[in-house]
Amino acid sequence: MAPTRCSAPKRCFGDFCGPFNLSKDYWLDAGQPTLLNNDPERKGAFEDCAKDYECAKTIVAGYLEKFVTDCNNDGVIDCLDHMMVNANGRYDCSTPLETTTVGRRWLAAYEKCKVDL
Structure with missing residues (x-):
């Protein structure tokens, strides 16, 4: 969310x-x-x-x-990979979230949601 x-x-x-x-x-x-x-x-x-x-x-x-795939090539498919495929698109999800405006917004919102939950 x-x-x-x-x-x-x-x-x-x-x-x-x-x-x-x-x-x-x-x-x-x-x-x-x-x-x-x-x-x-x-x-x-x-x-x-x-x-x-x-x-x-x-x-x-x-x-x-x-x-979904291992977008960041860390050997694990996790929540970060899910965000990356959603933020970057299904064809090339490898762009680090920190490097895009959408990605930075999603990371900030994700961190806030983790705290709020």
């Missing part, structure tokens, strides 16, 4: 929705998970899932299962 500063909004802001600030493309890459008994082809299926905390977690898990 670093992108949303540890809050869990249940609405969409432009093209991004829910507690993880997810895009429809991200949802498509994750395999189009939906709420129970919902059709991914139904208009609004993405938004409904992305705004629901549990369903949104399923989206993120599906995306990471498909794309």
Whole structure:
């Protein structure tokens, strides 16, 4: 939840929705998970899932299962790698988070969330 500063909004802001600030493309890459008994082809299926905390977690898990790798080459796939693939993109996640504006914001939010939890 670093992108949303540890809050869990249940609405969409432009093209991004829910507690993880997810895009429809991200949802498509994750395999189009939906709420129970919902059709991914139904208009609004993405938004409904992305705004629901549990369903949104399923989206993120599906995306990471498909794309996460050892982005920083430390021999371990961990939370940092998950942030790197999300911040840098699925095709080249190796850019250190400290070197980008988005990455620095995510790291700062992550550190704050760790303290707040």
